[in-house]
Amino acid sequence: MTVAGATVSGDTTVRGTPLIELAGVTRTFKTPAGVITAVDNVSLALGQGEAMCIVGESGCGKTTTGRMLAGLLQPSSGRLMFEGANVWETKGDKLAAFRRSVQLVHQDPYASLNPIRTVYQTLSAPLFKHHKAKRGRDARARVVELLERVGLTPPLDFLVKYPHQLSGGQRQRVAIARALTVDPRVIVADEAVSMVDVSIRISLLNLLLGLAREFNVTVVLITHDLAVARFFARGGRIGVMYLGKVVELASTDTLVEDPAHPYSTALIAAIPEADPNITRTKVRVELKSADTPSLLALPPGCVFHPRCPLAEPGLCDVLVPALVAIPGREQERREVACHVAQRERAPAAELLGVR
Amino acid sequence: MQDLSIQYFSRRGPVKAVRNVSFELGKGETLAIIGESGSGKTTLAVALIRLSPRSARVTEGSIRFRNETKDIDVLQLDPNELRRYRWSDCAMVFQAALNSFNPVISIWDQFLDTGRAHGMSDSRKVRDRASELLELVRLDPERVLPAYPHELSGGMRQRVLIAMSLLLSPDVVILDEPTTALDILTQRAIIDLLKELRDRLGFSMIFISHDLSIAAELADRMITMYAGTVVERATVDDMFYRPRHPYSVGLMRAVPRVSGALGKVVSIPGSPPDLISLPRGCTYVPRCPFAIDECTVAEPALLAVDTPAHDARCIRWQVVAETLASDAAVPVAEKLA
Numbered sequence: 115m116t117v118a119g120a121t122v123s124g125d126t127t128v129r130g131t132p133l134i135e136l137a138g139v140t141r142t143f144k145t146p147a148g149v150i151t152a153v154d155n156v157s158l159a160l161g162q163g164e165a166m167c168i169v170g171e172s173g174c175g176k177t178t179t180g181r182m183l184a185g186l187l188q189p190s191s192g193r194l195m196f197e198g199a200n201v202w203e204t205k206g207d208k209l210a211a212f213r214r215s216v217q218l219v220h221q222d223p224y225a226s227l228n229p230i231r232t233v234y235q236t237l238s239a240p241l242f243k244h245h246k247a248k249r250g251r252d253a254r255a256r257v258v259e260l261l262e263r264v265g266l267t268p269p270l271d272f273l274v275k276y277p278h279q280l281s282g283g284q285r286q287r288v289a290i291a292r293a294l295t296v297d298p299r300v301i302v303a304d305e306a307v308s309m310v311d312v313s314i315r316i317s318l319l320n321l322l323l324g325l326a327r328e329f330n331v332t333v334v335l336i337t338h339d340l341a342v343a344r345f346f347a348r349g350g351r352i353g354v355m356y357l358g359k360v361v362e363l364a365s366t367d368t369l370v371e372d373p374a375h376p377y378s379t380a381l382i383a384a385i386p387e388a389d390p391n392i393t394r395t396k397v398r399v400e401l402k403s404a405d406t407p408s409l410l411a412l413p414p415g416c417v418f419h420p421r422c423p424l425a426e427p428g429l430c431d432v433l434v435p436a437l438v439a440i441p442g443r444e445q446e447r448r449e450v451a452c453h454v455a456q457r458e459r460a461p462a463a464e465l466l467g468v469r
Numbered sequence: 470m471q472d473l474s475i476q477y478f479s480r481r482g483p484v485k486a487v488r489n490v491s492f493e494l495g496k497g498e499t500l501a502i503i504g505e506s507g508s509g510k511t512t513l514a515v516a517l518i519r520l521s522p523r524s525a526r527v528t529e530g531s532i533r534f535r536n537e538t539k540d541i542d543v544l545q546l547d548p549n550e551l552r553r554y555r556w557s558d559c560a561m562v563f564q565a566a567l568n569s570f571n572p573v574i575s576i577w578d579q580f581l582d583t584g585r586a587h588g589m590s591d592s593r594k595v596r597d598r599a600s601e602l603l604e605l606v607r608l609d610p611e612r613v614l615p616a617y618p619h620e621l622s623g624g625m626r627q628r629v630l631i632a633m634s635l636l637l638s639p640d641v642v643i644l645d646e647p648t649t650a651l652d653i654l655t656q657r658a659i660i661d662l663l664k665e666l667r668d669r670l671g672f673s674m675i676f677i678s679h680d681l682s683i684a685a686e687l688a689d690r691m692i693t694m695y696a697g698t699v700v701e702r703a704t705v706d707d708m709f710y711r712p713r714h715p716y717s718v719g720l721m722r723a724v725p726r727v728s729g730a731l732g733k734v735v736s737i738p739g740s741p742p743d744l745i746s747l748p749r750g751c752t753y754v755p756r757c758p759f760a761i762d763e764c765t766v767a768e769p770a771l772l773a774v775d776t777p778a779h780d781a782r783c784i785r786w787q788v789v790a791e792t793l794a795s796d797a798a799v800p801v802a803e804k805l806a
Contacts, residue, residue, distance in 0.1 A: 387682050
């Protein structure tokens with residue numbers, strides 16, 4: 115599968131031309147113990163207004179992928195494309211336009227807001243900086259509008275507040291409002307709800323989804339929580355990452371109900387559910403090993419093979435599987451990087467009997 | 470635990486972190502305490518082993534611990550008795566696994582320190598017991614004992630802590646957010662491990678979590694806490710399928726699921742009250758869709774609803790029940806849609 119092909123293959127991809135795209139990106143880091151490949155040959159294309167999730171466990175490369183998507187980290191190889199242009203080759207105004215167009219919302223709203231700035235100061239600074247407001251009066255009107263948009267009402271109460279006077283959820287709303295100051299077209303939200311209380315997570319996700327629907331903003335949510343991903347990307351897509359690779363990319367319903375990769379299958383089977391009857395009767399998938407391999411010593415072939423219940427010697431430990439649709443089932447809107455699922459022309463959930 | 474109240478002293482006045490909390494825990498039973506951050510659940514757990522910070526004061530109530538050999542009032546123990554009570558009667562596994570270790574001594578020394586502090590003077594005995602427990606939590610003692618905390622992964626550290634908590638064969642193990650911050654597959658391994666250990670060793674468990682799914686998986690009974698007090702007390706099935714307090718209902722509706730129908734998932738509006746100046750009447754009124762004027766008159770008592778084993782602190786519980794209607798099999802989330 116060529117890099118260009120990955121963006122148009124199957125039906126799992128975007129409608130029309132992608133707005134933003136990672137094309138075969140790899141990112142390595144030097145550590146004292148050696149060079150690690152945090153992200154390995156990942157391709158993702160997102161259309162305008164799409165809400166998508168990247169899920170995976172810690173160390174799978176989802177945050178690195180998000181940072182590359184937001185243009186904060188340069189890929190070691192591969193390209194970041196925005197509106198058809200290679201971002202890391204653009205300069206000057208075009209680069210500035212990209213910077214404004216793509217915003218990142220961080221995980222920790224306690225760390226991402228300046229504690230000695232009021233909400234008004236935090237939100238008005240980028241307005242002045244990017245010439246979205248010339249006079250104080252304009253900035254104030256815009257800030258009030260933004261606060262209303264993110265559900266911090268009445269807005270006048272919040273203008274003069276400092277971050278320590280706000281709850282975690284309110285801080286995260288301010289962080290989202292700040293991302294909106296520059297009228298972005300893409301928002302990358304890295305674990306944006308994992309630090310707020312369960313009781314208000316959904317309202318934050320709805321806020322982000324509302325942005326996608328009303329303003330056609332593309333929103334990528336990076337999370338370790340599949341239940342959150344399912345809620346957020348309903349009607350959209352989820353990409354599952356494992357040790358630096360996208361192992362499955364599918365429409366949300368397909369992924370959740372009928373996962374094709376043995377790793378996604380094991381993950382879904384392992385999740386405890388907030389429903390006693392469901393959680394007690396769930397069929398589990400036994401993995402061959404409980405340990406995730408170190409990024410310093412990745413296994414050859416498919417990186418999941420040492421743990422995979424479907425792994426076949428001579429195949430999975432030798433060849434790296436490509437992310438492609440299961441032959442003959444291209445209409446299912448999913449791509450999977452698994453030799454066995456592709457050969458058997460069946461998703462792993464079916465092969466493992468957990469459907 | 471009977472009518473326990475705990476206050477923290479702050480410059481603005483007393484923070485009523487826990488108010489009149491009562492519950493019982495039987496032998497071999499698992500109780501889940503759920504609630505948002507600031508609901509008082511950790512304060513409560515820490516009080517059970519009397520590790521509250523100095524700014525906290527128990528203003529009321531008692532904690533009794535009974536087994537075959539003793540019947541004690543935990544709040545009246547002198548330092549020596551307290552040391553015997555901690556770990557050997559009641560052990561706690563804390564939330565942040567890395568912070569629970571001394572970073573500069575090996576796992577073996579941590580085991581040895583714990584054993585010595587609680588009367589196991591023979592280091593051979595400690596070693597045998599530690600090895601046995603580590604094998605029980607599926608770790609290799611040869612590898613883990615000489616290691617330092619930072620050399621272990623999060624899941625391994627959590628297992629070591631669980632093993633260590635069992636060193637003196639306690640009757641009760643308290644776990645504060647035992648699987649938060651762990652990856653899904655690791656979390657699953659810890660949950661399965663806890664189930665197995667409980668079945669094998671027969672200890673009682675209290676675990677504190679904001680994660681409803683772990684409660685659904687592990688608990689026999691559940692307590693929902695809000696603003697420092699118990700708002701509902703029920704069996705797991707009653708709590709999930711027949712909640713009677715609007716806050717429990719709200720929590721159930723706020724959590725999306727991976728399997729089964731997605732249903733309608735909605736956050737609870739607003740935020741928890743200020744624990745220094747609580748609103749008059751029911752503390753949940755500002756966020757409650759069922760509230761009427763009468764709710765602001767006085768804080769409702771925790772009274773039996775449906776069955777004697779199910780209590781809720783809500784004068785509108787019948788209306789809640791009617792709204793959810795009687796078909797118990799339909800998840801609450803969809804019912805209220």
